[in-house]
Each structure stands twice: as C-alpha cells, then as structure tokens.
Amino acid sequence: MKDKKLRIAFFGSSLVSAYWNGAATYYRGIVRAMSERGHKVTFYEPDAYDRQQNRDMEDPDWAKVVVYEATEAAVYECLEQAAEADMVVKASGVGVFDELLEREVLKLQTAERLVAFWDVDAPATLDRVHQNPDDPFHKLVPHYDMILTYGGGDPVVNAYEALGARQCVPIYNALDTATHYPVAPDPKFACDLAFLGNRLPDREARVEEFFLKAAALEPGKKFMIGGSGWGDKQMPGNVTYIGHVYTNDHNTFNCTPKAVLNISRESMARYGFSPATRVFEAAGAGACIITDYWEGIDFFFEPGQEILVARDGAEVAAILADLTAEKAKKIGDSAYAKVLSAHTYSHRAAQLEKLLYSHIKKSNAAWA
Known part of the structure; x- marks a missing residue:
C-alpha cells in the first residue's frame, strides 16, 4: 500500500x-x-x-x-x-x-x-x-x-x-531545513531584539505590550521590527522599522540579533499549542528566542534552556537586561538541536x- x-x-x-x-x-x-x-x-x-x-x-x-x-x-x-x-x-x-x-x-x-x-x-x-x-x-x-x-x-x-x-x-x-539554517550575520539586522510579523488586528495590542513596551523600558538597547503595515505606527526612538522582509533574508534576520522575539496572535495565545512558523525558523537558524507565554510551549521547547518565556513587556525587558551573548548562543544552540531532532x-x-x-x-x- x-x-x-x-x-x-x-x-x-x-x-x-x-x-x-x-x-x-x-x-x-x-x-x-x-x-x-x-x-x-x-x-x-x-x-x-x-x-x-x-x-x-x-x-x-x-x-x-x-x-x-x-x-x-x-x-x-x-x-x-x-x-x-x-x-x-x-x-x-x-x-x-x-x-x-x-x-x-x-x-x-x-x-x-x-x-x-x-x-x-x-x-x-x-x-x-x-x-x-x-x-x-x-x-x-x-x-x-x-x-x-x-x-x-x-x-x-x-x-x-x-x-x-x-x-x-x-x-x-x-522547520524546513532546505530554506532555514544558520548563516553569517548581516550588520543591517544588528540589534538586541528583533521581531518579524505583519500588522494584524489581533496581534497589534500584543506587539505594543511585548515589543514596544520592552523597547521603552530599555532605551539603551536597539530594537528592530520587520513585516508589513507598521509604517505609521508610533514607536520609541530606539526601534527601527524595516518593512517587509523577504524570505531570502529570514536567515540573516534570525542569525544577526542577540535575540529574536516571538509574539503570538491573541487568538492563538488563548487556545495555546500554536507555535508560529517563525519560532521553528528562528530555532533552525540557531537564534535565541524570547516568546510570549502560551500553554504548550514545553511540548516543543524546554523553557529556560531552549527558549526564554515572558508574560509581559516588563519580563521581556528584564530578560534582555540580563542576556549575555554567551547565554544567548547557548540557548540558540540548544533550540537548534531540538528542532532538528523533533520538529522538521x-x-x-x-x-x-x-x-x-x-x-x-x-x-x-x-x-x-
């Protein structure tokens, strides 16, 4: 058969x-x-x-x-x-x-x-x-x-x-291993925390909380947001908006920043067990991922070891304030190993x- x-x-x-x-x-x-x-x-x-x-x-x-x-x-x-x-x-x-x-x-x-x-x-x-x-x-x-x-x-x-x-x-x-994998960093994406996602009604409030609030709380750090629709959004001065990011740039976008932020849409966070594709893409690039909390995270990655979890913007800021390059690399490497073993x-x-x-x-x- x-x-x-x-x-x-x-x-x-x-x-x-x-x-x-x-x-x-x-x-x-x-x-x-x-x-x-x-x-x-x-x-x-x-x-x-x-x-x-x-x-x-x-x-x-x-x-x-x-x-x-x-x-x-x-x-x-x-x-x-x-x-x-x-x-x-x-x-x-x-x-x-x-x-x-x-x-x-x-x-x-x-x-x-x-x-x-x-x-x-x-x-x-x-x-x-x-x-x-x-x-x-x-x-x-x-x-x-x-x-x-x-x-x-x-x-x-x-x-x-x-x-x-x-x-x-x-x-x-x-993870699609044919398209998403570790590459050399690109200075145009250099920052402390990067987020990629289109502006959608049930995502915007969570972006304000987990990304923009964290940026306001950490004015000495550099933040970057990519995706469609954010051009007229008021943002703190330490946030750079780079517009739509084509998929052939996703690997460098994930590999370059110290950490990459995942923000679930409101409905997906409410139901849980709904990791966005970009979580696996970022893990496949060896990125250190900070994610908003949703039920079922530990079904995919071990919090604290393979992924960092925040319940609000203040926790994102606190994680960033404490995150060294060495710790970020260790978490990214662990996420990469997990995704290759179980989530391709x-x-x-x-x-x-x-x-x-x-x-x-x-x-x-x-x-x-």
Missing part, C-alpha cells in the same frame, strides 16, 4: 509569495516534504492581493503551481482539474471565493477521493463560527473526511469535534502520510 503515492490538489493562499501571507513557509515545508516522499502536489492559488507581483520564489520543481484569475469561472476550472487527484485540500484563508471553495470541494468527495479542510488559522476560524451560528462553514464541517490544523492542540481538536468534525488532527509548524517538516510529513494511509485503508479496500 505504501508504495502507491498520492496526487494531491491543494487550494491555498500562495505557495510562491509570502507577501501578506504568513502561511507561505508552512505550505512550502509541508508540500516539499510530501514531494520528497513521492507524492505529487498541485497547488492552486489566486492572483490576488499583489502576491504575484511580490513573489519571493519561482515555481518550485517539487510542486506544480497553478495561478488562477480571481474569478468564479477560473475557480470552477481549477475544481474540474482537481477531480483528477486522490486528495483535495481546501486551506483556510485563500482570500477570494473561500465560501465557494469550501462548499464545492465537497462535491469532489468519493470513496476513492479524500477531501480535507486544512485550517492554518484555527483559532480565528473557530471564533468566527462560534460568534455566528449561521456561518456557512458551520454546516460543512461534518462533511469533510478530516480537518487538519497547523496547531491548537486539544482545545482546537475538541472545538472542531464539537462542531461535528469526523476527525481533527494538528500538523504543527516545523520531514517529521510532519511522516505523520501526515501515516494519517492519510490509515484513512484510505479504512475507507477504500482497493488501496489496502
């Missing part, structure tokens, strides 16, 4: 552009690792939000990328092509025609063809559905063969099962493949 490889049709926001698309590196890691295991992925993404004008990679040789016009007719054309696949995935947050896709992919479901919803922002999706029982997605949940999420642990699994999900399994973020996309792809084969074996005897 395991010699038979899957053809997977994947509807997501974008594989080739990380512009206003925080899930890009997650998609890349999963898809590349599945390709390395012999599966064939076609990734369907809309030409929307200027992502194609801000690509940070060419079409890869480990996936077929289909960029379609942001029109209803183009969506249906892609759905027709997806009918050739063994598995169809609709990811959350494609950005255009999400409701249509979530409804229409289910029409491709057969005994031989698995249809899954892959939620790359489960806390936000669940909050939305809970706040609006008439949300069209609510009644679709029980019809998918499975719900995959990129985090959330038991709180997210339990919430999806309460909505009638047949099966909900987290496939956590991880090869680990995640092995988990996903086992899950899919198990499902197929149960539902389709011809694959057994």
Whole structure:
C-alpha cells in the first residue's frame, strides 16, 4: 500500500509569495516534504492581493503551481482539474471565493477521493463560527473526511469535534531545513531584539505590550521590527522599522540579533499549542528566542534552556537586561538541536502520510 503515492490538489493562499501571507513557509515545508516522499502536489492559488507581483520564489520543481484569475469561472476550472487527484485540500484563508471553495470541494468527495479542510488559522476560524451560528462553514464541517490544523492542540481538536468534525488532527509548524539554517550575520539586522510579523488586528495590542513596551523600558538597547503595515505606527526612538522582509533574508534576520522575539496572535495565545512558523525558523537558524507565554510551549521547547518565556513587556525587558551573548548562543544552540531532532517538516510529513494511509485503508479496500 505504501508504495502507491498520492496526487494531491491543494487550494491555498500562495505557495510562491509570502507577501501578506504568513502561511507561505508552512505550505512550502509541508508540500516539499510530501514531494520528497513521492507524492505529487498541485497547488492552486489566486492572483490576488499583489502576491504575484511580490513573489519571493519561482515555481518550485517539487510542486506544480497553478495561478488562477480571481474569478468564479477560473475557480470552477481549477475544481474540474482537481477531480483528477486522490486528495483535495481546501486551506483556510485563500482570500477570494473561500465560501465557494469550501462548499464545492465537497462535491469532489468519493470513496476513492479524500477531501480535507486544512485550517492554518484555527483559532480565528473557530471564533468566527462560534460568534455566528449561521456561518456557512458551520454546516460543512461534518462533511469533510478530516480537518487538519497547523496547531491548537486539544482545545482546537475538541472545538472542531464539537462542531461535528469526523476527525481533527494538528500538523504543527516545523522547520524546513532546505530554506532555514544558520548563516553569517548581516550588520543591517544588528540589534538586541528583533521581531518579524505583519500588522494584524489581533496581534497589534500584543506587539505594543511585548515589543514596544520592552523597547521603552530599555532605551539603551536597539530594537528592530520587520513585516508589513507598521509604517505609521508610533514607536520609541530606539526601534527601527524595516518593512517587509523577504524570505531570502529570514536567515540573516534570525542569525544577526542577540535575540529574536516571538509574539503570538491573541487568538492563538488563548487556545495555546500554536507555535508560529517563525519560532521553528528562528530555532533552525540557531537564534535565541524570547516568546510570549502560551500553554504548550514545553511540548516543543524546554523553557529556560531552549527558549526564554515572558508574560509581559516588563519580563521581556528584564530578560534582555540580563542576556549575555554567551547565554544567548547557548540557548540558540540548544533550540537548534531540538528542532532538528523533533520538529522538521520531514517529521510532519511522516505523520501526515501515516494519517492519510490509515484513512484510505479504512475507507477504500482497493488501496489496502
């Protein structure tokens, strides 16, 4: 059975552009690792939000990328092509025609063809559905063969099962060792603490608390923030805003500062067990990571040894005031060792493949 490889049709926001698309590196890691295991992925993404004008990679040789016009007719054309696949995935947050896709992919479901919803922002999706029982997605949940999420642990699994999900399994973020690794530092990113993240409504207040407040409390230290949307934000004088950071600069951005800050979005911190992709990317570069507190951190890294944890901006400032270059390097090295041993996309792809084969074996005897 395991010699038979899957053809997977994947509807997501974008594989080739990380512009206003925080899930890009997650998609890349999963898809590349599945390709390395012999599966064939076609990734369907809309030409929307200027992502194609801000690509940070060419079409890869480990996936077929289909960029379609942001029109209803183009969506249906892609759905027709997806009918050739063994598995169809609709990811959350494609950005255009999400409701249509979530409804229409289910029409491709057969005994031989698995249809899954892959939620790359489960806390936000669940909050939305809970706040609006008439949300069209609510009644679709029980019809998918499975719900995959990129985090959330038991709180997210339990919430999806309460909505009638047949099966909900987290496939956590991880490190893509082909793209994120230690490199030489670059003086343009030199600072005491760096943060990378787009300006989003349920992140901004936490950035103010964990990053900007820490900067105000440590005026003698240099802070740097990258990501889209922060240009008109009032910041202390010791903070440098560098705009969108393309993925080919992520390694130097992570390797150069004394420490790198992770700030969860409010909803992800509330559910817990939702480490952002950049946590694993920074660990893969050997960075010393300071993270805001969320339940489940110790499921991935050992606090105090492999990662530093702060509950507010004052604790971030206190950690920085005490952090020597030697201690930062020791923590970064420990995080690097942990991520290589347990949290690469090869680990995640092995988990996903086992899950899919198990499902197929149960539902389709011809694959057994």
